[in-house]
Amino acid sequence: MNFQKQNAKPRVLSGRDVTAILGPTNTGKTHLAIERMVAHGTGVIGLPLRLLAREVYSRVVAKVGEQNVALVTGEEKISPPGARYSVCTVEAMPRETDAAFVAIDEVQLAADLERGHIFTDRILHLRGRQETLLLGAGTMRGILEKLLPGLSVITRPRMSVLSYAGSRKITRLPRRSAIVAFSSDEVYAIGELIRRQRGGVAVVLGALSPRTRNAQVALYQSGDVDYLVATDAIGMGLNLDVDHVAFAQNRKFDGFQYRDLNPAELGQIAGRAGRHLRDGTFGVTGQVDPLSDELVHRIEAHDFDPVKVLQWRSAAFDFSSVDALKASLDVTPPVEGLTRALPAADAKVLEFLSRDGDVRALADARERVALLWDACALPDYRRIAPAHHAEIVGAVFSDLARTGHVDEDYMAEQVQRASSTEGDIDTLSQRIAQIRTWTFVSHRPGWLADATHWQEKTREIEDSLSDALHERLTKRFVDRRTSVLMKRLRENAMPEAEISPVGEVLVEGHHVGEMLGFRFTADRSAEGEDARAVKAAAQKALAAEFETRADRFAASGNGDLALDSEGLLRWLGQPVATLVSGEEALRPRVVLLADEQLTGPARDKVAARAERFVNYQIESLLKPLVDLRDAESLSGMARGIAFQVVESFGLLNRRTVAEDVRALDQDARASLRRLGVRFGAYHIFVPALIKPAPAGLLTLLWALKNDAKDKPGYGDVVNALAAGRTSIVSDPAFEKAFYGLAGYRNLGRRAVRVDILERLADLIRPALSWKPGSGARPEGGYDGAAFVVTPAMMSILGATADDMEAILKGLGYRGEPKPAEEVATHLKSLDDAAAEKAATPAQAADAAAPAEAEAAAKTDDAPADAEKPAEAEAPAEEAKPEAEANPEADAKPEVETPAAAEAPAEKAADEEEEPKPVMIWRQARFDGRKRQGGGKGNNQRQQGRGGRQEREGAPHRGKPNRSKDGDKQGFKRKGGAGRPREERPARIDPDSPFAKLAALKDQLKK
Known part of the structure; x- marks a missing residue:
């Protein structure tokens, strides 16, 4: 293992054979660097993000073949034998190389408080044998020329115009917009809002794995969604078809504090709008104050304050002891224009571990101290507490110092914890960050006894977690139905519709709602643009369905129709009409439940068939009442009693019509009996109506007439009748009329069938x-x-x-x-x-x-x-x-x-x-x-x-x-004799069998 030797004298900084390609976004700098690299026999290019490194790797592979390109990041290495070109993150770039070409992208990050010292080190010391390119913003020109004498500077103008579009609500942003926020919670909230209103978004976060990020970007690039919600990760060279950039936040946490974005950072992100020769716009959402005129002008003109100093940390580490190593990290910069960087994550971990006696005991030699410093470089992908991260680093260093490699059981346990693909977005994101830690360990030379096995294992787990995370993101933030429907409508194509036997409507294979009878009900979850897309697609797809259904309904038999207790006429279980009160209780009006698309002759056919069925139900189930109402054979008092029976829905207390009953002769009584009327001791009623079906229909008609369907007891008494109950406990809260309509009379605490x-x-x-x-x-x-x-x-x-x-x-x-x-x-x-x-x-x-x-x-x-x-x-x-x-x-x-x-x-x-x-x-x-x-x-x-x-x-x-x-x-009156009355002969019904028996007895006596 080679370690950097301490260099007491600062290296001479030179810009000879170094070219700085500077300019705003959309100037083609990265594209130029790729073209220049493949023009050389060998080359190395360093990029600020693993996501961008993956994108550039794919582009270089497309030019020279996969076998000629290596990808080197902290937790991923693809190194084909004999690879001539290396695509790296800046942290993973070698400090020295023999490659003919070297390029470093986004060099303005050398001023970043957290990572700047790494970029500064590569800018100052890493060179290609034949050509070196530094790519970045124009703000770097002054400091680069100061630090690198002899530097050649080329500025490139923006290919398209960037202009300010003001403030807009998120739901009114134009298509092909990117909304920028700086916290995952805000990104998720915006994503859910746009999904409800516009059908869906793609999500790009810096913490996403390359696999997940590529899948999300593919959603956006393919047009399946028209919106992208992202952090400032899109400001680092991601090439997307974005027409408008909207800032939903203008503050972020930079690792030390929350602060406003400076104009250069705003310009870097806003510059993602527009591509090649297509102009772009930028603006803010309603959550951010409109940008000032001065700031807008600076962004549009790409006029930003120059970078004054670069972050620097000594690379001449003293490994003689732990304390010496710590002291070497505090060396002041050797030249003007550099400033000592704040303690980075690796320095913080070293500080924690230096207080551990066991660690200090193991770091007892130069090689052990160097090994400790290598272990401290393990990135904290999970962003956990420094002390917790230091414990993991300490465990890794202890294994390396004692056995020469990380313990296999410990490695297996840590990897297993991150392998589950269950959980929500945040859970999966945490597991991806966790597995990245052990992926980094697996790619460190000599850290594992079987490095190849663990590289494959961690890669497999990261891919499965990435796929699961993409699935969760898509499920949460993308409504594929709306995306497909919107695309089809934009193409003005007739969508394909399918209606299941239960009425489910599928358009292009996506559920859009239900067709119940002659009404289309859109999916209740559809909102905003989604609802409009669903409705428009359904109207196109179902244009011919209404006439087809009207013909089928008009030809349907009575067995396909039913009238329920709520007054709904159902066809094969689906509501097609409802009853409302008419001029007479036995003649309710039929109101169709149909969309406006059912018009003309088709609507008339449906209405006529519905009315025929309702009339059939009333005339069959309530035939005695209908016959009494329409009886022309009745006259005089018999007709009056028939009218009262009909008005009272088939049940009269005899007391209320006692005088009228006394006035009836035998012929009138017989006529009423033939029409189904029974003269009982307590009631005059129609026995045929004391059955569940007639009673239910009577209750419905009375409730329609009296607007009583919502009153307590509706339907309950009829259910008791259907159960064969001769009497029931009456409920005082029930509408009293419901008992009589079902053929019951309230007597005390019970209601008894008449x-x-x-x-x-x-x-x-x-x-x-x-x-x-x-x-x-x-x-x-x-x-x-x-x-x-x-x-x-x-x-x-x-x-x-x-x-x-x-x-x-x-x-x-x-x-x-x-x-x-x-x-x-x-x-x-x-x-x-x-x-x-x-x-x-x-x-x-x-x-x-x-x-x-x-x-x-x-x-x-x-x-x-x-x-x-x-x-x-x-x-x-x-x-x-x-x-x-x-x-x-x-x-x-x-x-x-x-x-x-x-x-x-x-x-x-x-x-x-x-x-x-x-x-x-x-x-x-x-x-x-x-x-x-x-x-x-x-x-x-x-x-x-x-x-x-x-x-x-x-x-x-x-x-x-x-x-x-x-x-x-006659009967006595109170306090006096009753009026005498003459005796009248008994009148016997000639149709009675007892009358015939009496006549037979009279003949026998004679």
């Missing part, structure tokens, strides 16, 4: 019609005018005893609590009496008579007023709408455990509780009128006149009072 309430009436009616002594007591019968709740009643309602109390009160019954023992005794006595009376066949026959009368009573509708039930329909015809809605409704009602069942089966004697009273239910008294069911009078209609109307839904049986002379009179 058809189930009519079945409850069928269970109550025999109990109220029964007279003690007339035969076996029916289930629930008490004394001929009252009843008790039975398990069957609770079962069909799915209610508890407490629920039953609220339900029956809501239906118009009044409850009377009695002791359980008294009730049980009374019922037992009734049952015993009935059993004794039925002991003989004759008595049994007599007992059957009331049952026959009871059956006849069921032929009428159960009245909610004082009418006798002369018009009741056959239970077989009316009592099963819930089975139609859900076959499991009877088999699995929602039953909550009755109170009796909830009681514990066993209790300790000392814990026995007194039995709860039993409620005895009777028909309510109103205005002093006593309502009692009457045996023989059940087939006669009796009506009390005067007084207020009865409570809603009370199933009363009127019993006439008699005057002193025994004549029948």
Whole structure:
């Protein structure tokens, strides 16, 4: 190993055979140096950045062949045997060479506080045998002529004009712009902003590996993106097709402090705008104050302050001891025009290690001190704390001093830590910096036992990390979709579109949005220029798709269409129209959900088909209502009731139309029944509508009419109906109308289906019609005018005893609590009496008579007023709408455990509780009128006149009072006798099977 010997006398500085090519950017200096080098048999060129060295290496290879060119940087060496030309970073240039040609680029960096002393050393001492070129800015002319007597200076003018364009927002910068910032955070923020607004950017940072940097530059150069975000790395000779340079920052950290860029630095970076003969512009973004007129003039005229001094550090190192080495680094410059450089990174590391006793013990000889200084030259690529970096250098030096090479296990461990390609941009950047450290170690002569293996290994890892970093940068800052679409639109070419079965729209293979029905929805992530590109490309690509879809929709069958609970008409699951309120609830308006591109006859076809389907849905699912609305056979009061049923969506409380119902004759009732209307004890309703599909449509139409789709409970009650629930716990927050639309009635804390309430009436009616002594007591019968709740009643309602109390009160019954023992005794006595009376066949026959009368009573509708039930329909015809809605409704009602069942089966004697009273239910008294069911009078209609109307839904049986002379009179008024009324014959429905049975009996008697 050769070490630089100390030279006590300064070397004589000379500029003989040295030419300085000076001038602003875009003067072709680097191009000239390449041409001059390949004109010689051998040559060395030094460049300021590894990125630029890679670019120049590629250009030289293209001229003379790969086998003739070597690339030498701190962490990369490509050295073909017999290579005649070397492309190096300035730090990696040899201090002495036998090459015929030497060139040093960007010599103005000799004034840089951190790296300047290295450039100064090469400028002053490195020479080519035949020709030496110094390339740089015109500001170096004076100092070079001072330091290098006999220097030949050639100035070159800029090939194009550079002018100031003022301040612009980042999102309004022209295409082919480079935005310059000096921190990675700012670069990333700008990149993300431009990606959202303009489709993407390429990113160039000084810390990028050559592989990543080249891939990013290729994105920009190829036109896939029109913007570049970079640090001042682009100011060092990177040749890019940049038309405009915008400064997003004008301050940077120079390694020691944050400071404003000086005019020369601004000019160096701004000069990247324009190439060859194409003019360029520069400016600032909204984050930076506009440049002053004086500064603009200086940049445009390339008029900058000359460099006064160059940074210098002695290269005559004293390796006799560590202290002697430190002292040699503090030597003052030998000539005027040079200034002693601040301590560099290697000097700082030496200072740290000189305090380590183990290191000083190992550095006990000249060769060991020189080896220590070589180890201190290990670059701090990661920019970590000096002490931490010094530990790594100390470990490397210890291995070299003890064993002659770096420990293989230690090397493997460090390399393995940097090998993972997982992580974000910053993580990968850190790993690349880390692997560069060990790449540098692998290329140091003699530092590793198997240097070739580790050079290949570290190169492989750096390449994989570089590729991963490029992928992350591209994914984060480049929207390839927008780039492709913008390019196609600029070329005015028809993009190729493809629509998947689920409506995904792909243009040129990129997802741009969704085609749902007749509306195109652009990708929600598209913004700014991206959104405009997507929309424009989609409009071009989908021009013919709308007419094609219109034809398919017009020819589609009903199976392809559906109307959902939100009022959306869907075609193959995609929304094409929506319903809005019309003049009538059963005639909603259809509004198409279509883009403006669906026009003319195509739009008319779609609208007509949508309206036909909606009308079909209403006329099929709500046929009873439609028939009632359009029935021409109805007249008079029947037509009025039909109108009210339609207006109330198929469900009326009988109480509200009691007077109208009394005015109906048998023919009118029969006409309404044939149209699907049922006259129940508590309601007048249409059983066919108490099904999920009709109920859902009714709820939708009512909600449209009343603007209630957003009210609580919408759809929930219909879902309960679809589940076969006979009753549900009502929610006070729900809109009350939704219960009625689904066929439920709110009674207490539960809502019960109205058809189930009519079945409850069928269970109550025999109990109220029964007279003690007339035969076996029916289930629930008490004394001929009252009843008790039975398990069957609770079962069909799915209610508890407490629920039953609220339900029956809501239906118009009044409850009377009695002791359980008294009730049980009374019922037992009734049952015993009935059993004794039925002991003989004759008595049994007599007992059957009331049952026959009871059956006849069921032929009428159960009245909610004082009418006798002369018009009741056959239970077989009316009592099963819930089975139609859900076959499991009877088999699995929602039953909550009755109170009796909830009681514990066993209790300790000392814990026995007194039995709860039993409620005895009777028909309510109103205005002093006593309502009692009457045996023989059940087939006669009796009506009390005067007084207020009865409570809603009370199933009363009127019993006439008699005057002193025994004549029948009307119900008594409060405080006086009721008005007498004449007895009217019972009217029996001629279509009823019971009427036919009665007629057959009359014929047999005759």
